Amino acid sequence: MNPLGAETRLFLRSGRNIAALLLLLVLSATAVWAGIAEVANQRAAIERVAQEQARDLAAVEDANAGPQGDAGYVAYYAFMLTQDPPPPLAFAAIGQRDLQPYLLRVRALGLEAQLYDSEAYNPELALPGVFDWAFVLIYLLPLVVIALGHDLVTGERETGRLRLLLSLPGDGLWRRRAVLRYAAVLAALVIPLLVGGAIMAAPAGGIAVLILTAVLYCAFWFGLTLLAGAAMRTSATAATAMVGCWIMLTLVLPTLGNAAIARAVPVAKGIDLTLAQREVVHRGWDIPKEQTFERFFVSHPEWRGREEFEGRFHWKWYYAMHQVGDEAVAEDAAEYRASLERREDLTRALGFVLPSVGSMNVVHRIADTDIEGQLAYRDSIAAFHARLRAFYYPYLFADRPFTRADFAMIPRYSVRTAQGSLGVWPLAILALAALLMIGLGARRVSRLGGEGSARTG
C-alpha cells in the first residue's frame, strides 16, 4: 500500500483532525464572505454618494449658471467628489478601510482644512479589529497548526508506539506526516480565498502573493510546532508551550511594539498644521490684500499684474488667501505625513522580527489597504485639488464669466489605480524564518530516530 495513502487514512480517522480542518475551512470561508460583503458595502456607499453628489452638483449648476455667472460662487458651492473604491484584494485584507475614509468631497478652498476630515464610522465596531481572511491567516491558522501538529511525536510516545515506529525500516515517516498535515491546513485556508478571488475577479498575481504568504507563514508555524512537539515529553506540555508562543507572537509582542512605536513617533503635527492654517487664512482678512497677493504670486507668478479689483471683496483674493494658507503650513504637512510614514516603516521593521506582523504587512501592502494606501489616496486628492484650483484661476483672475457650458469643464476626480506592491524583503525574511523553523524542527525530529535506533539497537 502507498505509504502516503495510508497516512492520509490514519490522519482522517481522527475526529479532532477533521474537526480542526473543517473549522478552519468554515472560518476562512466566512471571513472571505465577510470581506466580500464589506467590499460590497463600500461599493454601494460609493454608488449612493455618487448619485447624491450628481444631484447636488446639478442644483449648484442651476443656482449659479447664467450668462454672467461668477466662478467664485461656483468654486465655493461646488463640492467635488473623490473616491477610493476597494482595491481588488481588499476582500481578503480590509486593513484600515473600515475607518479610513474612502469618500471625501473637496472644493477649491484650502485643502489642509479638508484633507483630514473623517467619514462616519462606528468606533465600537472598529475596536475589536476587522474580521477578514488576513485575520484568519495571522491569528487562527497557527492555532489549527498547533492543534494538528503538537502531538505528532508526543502522541505516539503517549500511546507507546514511538519506539516501534522509530525502529521501523525506511525513513520519511515524520516528513510524510508533517507534509500531509501542512498541505491539508493550507488547502482549508486557501480554497475559500481562491473562490473569493474568482468571484471578485482579483488579479492572479495578487492572489498568488497572498497564497505565498500563507505558505511561508504556515511553514513557520509547522516548523515551530514540530520543534516543540519533538522537544517536549507530553502532548499537554507541547500544546502549552506552543499556545504560549502564539500568545507572544500574535498578542503580546505586537501590542508592545505598537505602544513603543506610538511613543517613539508622535503625530501631533496634524493638529498643529490645522491650527496654523486657520490662523493664516483668517489673518488674511485683517492684513492688506497686497501682502496676500505677494505671497500667492511667489508660487503663481503667471497671475501677477491681475490682482487689481474694485470694492472690498473679490473671489480671486479669497482663493489666493486660502492657497497662501495651505502653502504656509506645507512644512508642517510634510512633517505630519513623514511621521505617519515613519510609523509604517517601524511597523515594517518589526515585521522582520515577528512573522505575524511581517505577514500582516505583506498581505496589506499587496492589497493596498494599509496607511500607505490611504496616503496615496490623499496624494491623489491633493493633485486633484491642484487641478481644480488651476481650473478656476483663469475665470477669477481674467474675469471670465462662468456659463452653463463651463460646468461640464470642471475637472472630475479620476480614481487612482491601486498601488499594491510586493514586499520582496518582508517575504524573503518570512521565507528565511520559515526555512529556519522547518530546518530546526526537522533536525530535532530526525534526532529522535537516532535516539530510538540507539535504544533499540
Next chain:
Amino acid sequence: MSAATLIAREEWRLLLRNRAGLIATGLLVLLILVASFTSLERRSAIAADRDRYQTSVDRDFDAQPDRHPHRMVHYGQFVFRPIAPLAFFDAGVDGFTGNTILLEGHRQNSANFAEARQSSLLMRFGQLTPAFVLQTLAPLLLIFLGFASVARETERATLRLMLAQGIGGRSLLAGKLLGHGAIALAVGAPAFAVLIGFVITGSAAWPTIMLMIAGYAGWLLLWAFLSVVVSAFAGRPRDALAILIGLWLVMVVLLPRALPVMAAAQTPLATNIETEIALHRDLLEVGDSHDPDDPYFNDFREDVLARYGVETIEELPVQYAGLVSIEGERLTTQIYADAARRQAAREARQNGLVYRFALASPLIAIRQLSMALAGSDIAAHRDFLDQAEAFRYDFVQRLNRMQAVLIPGIEGDDPRIAAANWRTIPRFSYTRPNPYDRIGALVWPAGILLGWLIAILATAMIAARRIERSAR
C-alpha cells in the same frame, strides 16, 4: 480543616511546584504592571497635550483683532476632548474616535485625528492597557492553570482513590473551585492594587473603582471556574485544554470580531456626505434667505417688523442680516441635530446587536462595563459631541447677536467690532459624564457576568453529582 480547603491548598502547592505555571503567572503580572505604567504615562501625555492645545486655541481666540462678528463665527473654536482619568486602565474607543473638532457656524465638522487613523495596522492587534491584559490574556493563563485540575485526577485514577477515602464529589469540586478562584483573584490583584492606588491619589472615586474591581474579579472567576468545570467533564487534560482554548477563541477573539460584520451589514450608517447633502436640501425646503420672494423668510421679516413696531428693515434698531443669521443658525442646528440623532440611533442599533450576543460572549459584557466605568465608551464620546454641539450653538448665536446689535452703530463699509468682545464669549468647559447617569449600561453587563458565574456553578453541581455517581 474541611476537605474543600485541603484540596484548595493542594492546588496552590501544585501551582507553586509548576515552574511553567509560575513563569506564565509572573509574566502576566509583569505585563499588567508594564501596561499600567506605560498606559498611565501615555494617558497623562495625552491629557497634557489636549489641555495645552485647548489653552492655546482659547488664547488665540482672545487674541483675534477687531472684526466683523461673522468672521469669528467662521474662525470658530477648536475643542479638544479631555481624556477620562480611568482611560489609562481601559482606553476604550478613545483611540478610535477623533478628539478634536472645529466648531463654527452652520457647519458640523467631524471629530478628527483619531489615533487609529494615524497608526499602522499594528494597533488592531490590541492596545497595551491593563484592560487588554485582563480581558484577553488573563483568561488564557487561568485556562493553563486550571485545565488539568480535575481531569488530571481522573486520568491518573487518583480521583477514585480520593472518592474511596470518603471525599465527596461536592467537596472535591468545591475545593478545586476555591483553589482556582483564589488564584484568579491573585492574578487580578496587581491590577486591583493599581486601581486602588489611583483612588488614593484622588484621581478616581471609590464606588467606580470598587465596581471596576468587582467586574474584573467576576470576569477572572468566570474563567477559573469554567476551567475547573470543563476539566471535570473532560476525561483527559488534553481534551479539557482543547475545549477551553476553543471556548476562549470563540468568546474572546472570534465573536467580538465577527459580530461587527453582522451589525454593519444589518444597519448601514449614512456617510457624512449624504447627511450634508440631505441637510442642504432640507434647509432649502424651509426657506432661502437670499430669495426676496421666499415665503418663510417673508413671514420672518413681517414678524420682526411687527416685533419692533416699524415699517421697513431700514428703520430697525438692529441689523436685519444679523437676525437672519440667528434664525438660519437655529434652523440648521435643528436639522443637524435630527441627522445626528438618526446616526446615533443607527450606531446604537449596531451596538445593540453586538450586546445581545454578550450572552454567548461575556467578553462583550466585561468590555462594556469596563469602558462605561472608565468613561471611555461610545456613550461618553457621544456626550462629548453633544456638549460640544450645545456649546457651538451658544457661542455662534452670541456672535450673531453681536452682529445684530452692535454692527448698526458702526460707520464705514468695513464694520468691525472691538476685539474686547471676543473675551466675553465663553470657553468650552467640559463636564465629565457621570457613569451612574446611565445605570442601565452598568447593570446589564454586570447581570450577564453574574448569570455566567451562576450557570457555571450550577454546572459544577452537576459535575459533582456525576463524579459521585462514577464512584459507586
